[in-house]
Amino acid sequence: MKLDVVLGLQWGDEGKGKIVDFLAERYPVVARFQGGPNAGHSIHFGDTSFVLHSVPSGVFREGAVNIIGGGVVLDPTIFREECEAIEALGIPVRERVRIARRAHLIVPTHKLLDAADEASLGKSKIGSTLKGIGPAYSDKTGRNGLRVGDLEEDGFESKYETLKRKHMARLAQYDFTFPFDLEEAEAQWRKDAEYLKSFELIDAEYETNALLDGGKAILAEGAQGSMLDVDFGSYPFVTSSSTACAGACTGLGVAPARIGKVYGVFKAYCTRVGSGPFPTELGDATGELLRQRGHEFGATTGRPRRTGWLDLPALKYAVMISGVTELIMMKADVLDGFDTVKVASGYRVDGVRTDRVPYDVYAEVEPVYTTLKGWDCDLGACRSEAELPAAFKEYVAFIEREVGVPVRILSLGPDREQTIIRG
Numbered sequence: 051m052k053l054d055v056v057l058g059l060q061w062g063d064e065g066k067g068k069i070v071d072f073l074a075e076r077y078p079v080v081a082r083f084q085g086g087p088n089a090g091h092s093i094h095f096g097d098t099s100f101v102l103h104s105v106p107s108g109v110f111r112e113g114a115v116n117i118i119g120g121g122v123v124l125d126p127t128i129f130r131e132e133c134e135a136i137e138a139l140g141i142p143v144r145e146r147v148r149i150a151r152r153a154h155l156i157v158p159t160h161k162l163l164d165a166a167d168e169a170s171l172g173k174s175k176i177g178s179t180l181k182g183i184g185p186a187y188s189d190k191t192g193r194n195g196l197r198v199g200d201l202e203e204d205g206f207e208s209k210y211e212t213l214k215r216k217h218m219a220r221l222a223q224y225d226f227t228f229p230f231d232l233e234e235a236e237a238q239w240r241k242d243a244e245y246l247k248s249f250e251l252i253d254a255e256y257e258t259n260a261l262l263d264g265g266k267a268i269l270a271e272g273a274q275g276s277m278l279d280v281d282f283g284s285y286p287f288v289t290s291s292s293t294a295c296a297g298a299c300t301g302l303g304v305a306p307a308r309i310g311k312v313y314g315v316f317k318a319y320c321t322r323v324g325s326g327p328f329p330t331e332l333g334d335a336t337g338e339l340l341r342q343r344g345h346e347f348g349a350t351t352g353r354p355r356r357t358g359w360l361d362l363p364a365l366k367y368a369v370m371i372s373g374v375t376e377l378i379m380m381k382a383d384v385l386d387g388f389d390t391v392k393v394a395s396g397y398r399v400d401g402v403r404t405d406r407v408p409y410d411v412y413a414e415v416e417p418v419y420t421t422l423k424g425w426d427c428d429l430g431a432c433r434s435e436a437e438l439p440a441a442f443k444e445y446v447a448f449i450e451r452e453v454g455v456p457v458r459i460l461s462l463g464p465d466r467e468q469t470i471i472r473g
């Protein structure tokens with residue numbers, strides 16, 4: 051059996067949660083491989099919706115095994131709150147979720163460091179979600195981190211104190227105060243760490259390989275997006291993990307040859323939260339219209355998202371880095387009713403035409419647009435390909451021609467029914 055991967059191809063918030071929930075029906079196992087509670091994966095059922103931060107989006111499907119892989123960073127308090135809210139819906143979360151011992155823990159001082167780092171950057175701040183993600187991954191690669199498996203060991207308390215001392219020494223270098231009751235947060239954290247420990251803790255690399263050997267297909271659920279990848283994104287305006295396909299291998303302990311399909315999820319337009327380059331950003335009324343119609347406000351932080359037209363150089367770059375085999379287009383219904391729709395098919399960087407994403411995040415990048423005919427129709431009401439308007443079909447065909455990968459799924463609204471599988 052293969053490990054299939056779902057990835058965001060833009061700057062996050064592409065709709066990965068809905069797609070994983072939709073695809074989870076065909077996969078007995080869903081696994082998160084990177085990121086942490088900076089993620090906000092929204093799933094809609096009828097009139098209600100639920101936002102997942104750490105728990106894989108397969109949790110709402112009966113019988114599914116959900117694995118939180120070793121590449122993830124977990125905040126026990128956010129995890130406990132999330133699990134309790136899932137349980138309140140009548141879902142036996144403890145039966146459905148297993149956690150890798152190798153996953154790293156976010157401690158309260160990671161959040162303080164995240165806030166202090168951001169404050170010290172002033173205007174050039176990253177726009178972090180302030181969940182402690184950067185500091186937790188820094189401790190991981192700096193070989194200081196605490197792992198979930200450490201909770202089972204006798205020396206945990208002294209490891210925790212050592213880490214906290216290092217953090218406090220760093221914090222003392224900042225001229226920074228933050229309204230945060232560290233003692234209270236720590237007391238809560240300890241209780242929540244016990245809660246987390248009561249879940250099934252696993253050596254996830256053995257478990258994932260054994261599941262595949264035993265004939266169970268795994269769907270790996272990416273968080274964030276390719277343009278936020280720590281290596282290939284718009285560094286330093288990125289998150290601190292490998293959001294591209296390769297991250298699924300390191301985050302779950304699965305070899306590259308075991309990867310099957312790579313589903314790339316993208317919105318029919320673009321959004322970005324936080325700072326950093328966004329060539330097709332619209333600061334005008336059209337951008338505001340996209341924000342309102344698309345409900346483009348952060349699921350984790352509530353921040354208004356920056357909005358703009360679809361960016362094909364960035365999309366092609368993401369497809370190349372991850373070897374995307376099928377595209378999944380989200381939220382095209384948000385573009386309903388426009389006379390014309392624009393797509394950046396290239397850039398002009400310092401006056402020179404290119405279709406490459408520039409290394410320099412401060413370069414002057416001017417999108418070169420192709421204008422396509424709009425459609426005046428309610429895409430959200432379409433249930434089959436035959437019902438789709440010709441102009442929208444041409445929009446999809448144009449993207450397929452440019453990117454060279456087929457669009458297999460069209461999502462035209464938040465509900466499971468508003469999803470069309472093609473060909």
Ligand code: IMO
Pocket residue numbers: 058061062063064088089090091176177178179180181182183184272273274275278287288289290323324325
């Ligand atoms: P999902 O999984 C959109 C952005 C932040 C910031 C940068 C670094 O819901 O798509 P971090 O807290 O990771 O240090 O922030 O990355 N960011 C996201 N943007 N969706 C996300 O997750 C994001 N997770 C982080 O806004 O610009």
Ligand code: MG
Pocket residue numbers: 062063089090091349350
């Ligand atoms: Mg999100």
